[in-house]
Amino acid sequence: MAHPETALPTHDSAALATSGRRVFQLEAEALAAVGNRLDGDFSQACRLMLAARGRVVCTGMGKSGHVARKIAATMASTGTPAFYVHPGEAGHGDLGMITDADVVLALSYSGESDEVLMLLPVLKRQGNPLITMTGRPASSLARAADVHLDVSVPAEACPIDLAPTSSTTASLAMGDALAVALMEARGFTADDFARSHPAGALGRKLLLHIADVMHGGDDVPRVGADATVSEALVEMSHKRLGMTAIVDDDGRLLGLYTDGDLRRSLDDEHVDLRTTRIAEVMTRAPRTIGQDALAVEAAQLMEAHKISGLLVVDDTQRVVGALNIHDLLRARVV
CATH class of the missing domain: 3.40.50.10490 (Glucose-6-phosphate isomerase like protein; domain 1)
Incomplete structure (x- = not known):
């Protein structure tokens, strides 16, 4: 009262x-x-x-x-x-x-x-x-x-x-x-508007590119196709993105393994985390994005396909980066 x-x-x-x-x-x-x-x-x-x-x-x-x-x-x-x-x-x-x-x-x-x-x-x-x-x-x-x-x-x-x-x-x-x-x-145009509003929500959506928010270099989680599931989990734990890329000797993308894949592996009695090769349980042909794309495009991809992370690849399918929804949230793109 x-x-x-x-x-x-x-x-x-x-x-x-x-x-x-x-x-x-x-x-x-x-x-x-x-x-x-x-x-x-x-x-x-x-x-x-x-x-x-x-x-x-x-x-x-x-x-x-x-x-x-x-x-x-x-x-x-x-x-x-x-x-x-x-x-x-x-x-x-x-x-x-x-x-x-x-x-x-x-x-x-x-x-x-x-x-x-x-x-x-x-x-x-x-x-x-x-x-x-x-x-x-x-x-x-x-x-x-x-x-x-x-x-x-x-x-x-x-x-x-x-x-x-x-x-x-x-x-x-x-x-x-x-x-x-x-x-x-x-x-x-909208691009012109964004350039005069770099601190605003529209500016971030139209000016911020994947290269500005992704993890690159040694921060990108990746393992070879012969790695075991447990070795992949160690890499995922160290890089803290909830996923790891599986690459060939030239760094080209072969597949993706995520926290969701881990849950499915634990439900599969035929999968031994210490001996099963990651290539046997990885997701092949995962969704990817280029580093020159807009960050907002990554948000749209994640929403459309109900995923929380993306690998970033170049024109030759070499993995050059990775990002997840938390990176986009920190950048205030979503």
Whole structure:
């Protein structure tokens, strides 16, 4: 039971849920209204950004500034070099970050933010193409733009029509629309995305190769075809991968022996661990993978065939490595 001093206030659950649903409805209507207005100005804005020799510089104050930061981050991660400049700091030296090769994307729902308007003379004198995003096409910022994107909404979701809600959602969506249109125009791929997200889950899946996670050299468990089962078990115990490769004199793969094979051997009364040759009980033609394959491919193979380890072979079927599911877990591929 909650302590009286920390008990949650009691409010009508139905009323709270109704309020939340109303916000979703109003913001959905706002997005539909803005989406229906996409026209040649949107296309022209994209063309200006694609033609830029420099970067897309996003700027805005207050909530518009937060949206501008997110737009810059989304563009930068999807193939369009971009960054955010705080308009207040820009007037105190950060304008030097903007070169004449850059395109400026300025956000202000009112279109009258003093800090943003203060930048216009410098940007115009420097020759920067100016794309603006406002809710008032007749505003000072909209009229100064080379291209204006109208993000006006029928109503804010805020019940007193003061807090930016529907309008910021619409601006975010417009930024996403720009980023995705530019991404598709540039032919930006999943591999490109991974290279800019090396620490993320997608980056690991698309950049990490088998050679990066496998055990190689003397750490690879292997025995010859004449070894006994007990000798193979000693090798498996030392290398701690739950399996061993069986190879010929040139190191080419002949078969595989795993913990599962050991259990089956123990159930076979004809198998003497001390005298039976490993070649008699090994799995022939086991699943393998190349060291240049993606680590995520190993995970897919293991899942598809219900196995927990793989041998890594080269083009001549020489065993060059081994890995198991724990290696993929440590690499956070699965």
